[in-house]
Amino acid sequence: MEFMNRTNHIKKLDKERYVNLKTGEVGEFKQGEVRSDSFNSLRQTFKKLRYLINNNYTGAGNELHITLTYAENMQDTKRLYSDFKKFIKKFRYKYEKEYGSIDYMTVVEPQERGAWHHHLLLRFNDKAGSKIFIPNDEVCEIWGHGFTNIHSLSGVDNIGAYLSAYLADVELTSENIHGAVVGQKEIKVVEVDGQEKKFIKGGRLHLYPSGMNLYRKSKGIQMPERQEMKYEDIKKVVGSAEPNYTKQIVVEQDDFTNTITYEQYNMKRGGQ
Numbered sequence: 001m002e003f004m005n006r007t008n009h010i011k012k013l014d015k016e017r018y019v020n021l022k023t024g025e026v027g028e029f030k031q032g033e034v035r036s037d038s039f040n041s042l043r044q045t046f047k048k049l050r051y052l053i054n055n056n057y058t059g060a061g062n063e064l065h066i067t068l069t070y071a072e073n074m075q076d077t078k079r080l081y082s083d084f085k086k087f088i089k090k091f092r093y094k095y096e097k098e099y100g101s102i103d104y105m106t107v108v109e110p111q112e113r114g115a116w117h118h119h120l121l122l123r124f125n126d127k128a129g130s131k132i133f134i135p136n137d138e139v140c141e142i143w144g145h146g147f148t149n150i151h152s153l154s155g156v157d158n159i160g161a162y163l164s165a166y167l168a169d170v171e172l173t174s175e176n177i178h179g180a181v182v183g184q185k186e187i188k189v190v191e192v193d194g195q196e197k198k199f200i201k202g203g204r205l206h207l208y209p210s211g212m213n214l215y216r217k218s219k220g221i222q223m224p225e226r227q228e229m230k231y232e233d234i235k236k237v238v239g240s241a242e243p244n245y246t247k248q249i250v251v252e253q254d255d256f257t258n259t260i261t262y263e264q265y266n267m268k269r270g271g272q
Helices: 002-007 035-056 077-099 136-143 159-167 177-182 231-238
Strands: 010-012 017-020 026-028 063-070 102-110 116-124 146-152 187-192 195-200 215-217 245-253 256-264
Touching: 035 102, 035 116, 035 159, 077 102, 077 116, 077 136, 102 159, 116 159, 136 146
Parallel strands: none
Antiparallel strands: 010 017, 017 026, 063 116, 063 146, 102 116, 102 215, 187 195, 245 256
16 A cells, blocks of 8 residues: 555645646546545445444444434435434433433435435443333334334444445345346345345445535544554454454556455454
8 A cells, every 4th residue: 555655646635636746737626516426435435434333333232223214205405414403302302311321323325216314323321231122113203204113233243334235235136136237236245134135336326415414423423543553463453353344455556466455353242
């Protein structure tokens, strides 16, 4: 990666401009009118989102995943967050009396028909080691706009990958399999609610409008601390733990070839 940085001739100046280090010429990035014009930027957002989720949610009993769905075909993005703001205020007021401090993240998901709904991740901070149960009809009454569904995160090692299966990817079905094969889309397998399902990677990205904030979070949700160390030192940290996610990318530039390996571990589960 250090070699690639030395040989890269383009340096970003700010969000609108870059400089060609060979010629000294300053250029402007092309800004897409819709978010689908910048899939790479959107993928980076989801990558950051997965890091954020996995640093704060580990599949413990005091964590819940709730979907908030509209009965109508609701397409107003301003109302989307206005409704959520009212919901989470009422939710915390009701349940923090019983359970104590609650932190949350909500990530929005678009449907092909234009409708939106929320994926809400909850962490009951004062109930570590306990299993939280909240009746779905109570949550539905607080939401008041349609339907709710409560999922336990217990046993899910990679919450970020689990949730991105809903958010960025589209489940592979008999209706869309032909288009996926013809377009040579990447297919991935994710365990959802105890069952393995196949998804078209990135199949939902074109539905997100440009400039939209994909998620909201409470103050207690923190990004992970980043450290740089040698691979053999990292293996000493993780010990005998097995990765719950592995990915390899082969990078070729000029006469340089390298393989970048990503490994992810859940060190907060199972006594690891």
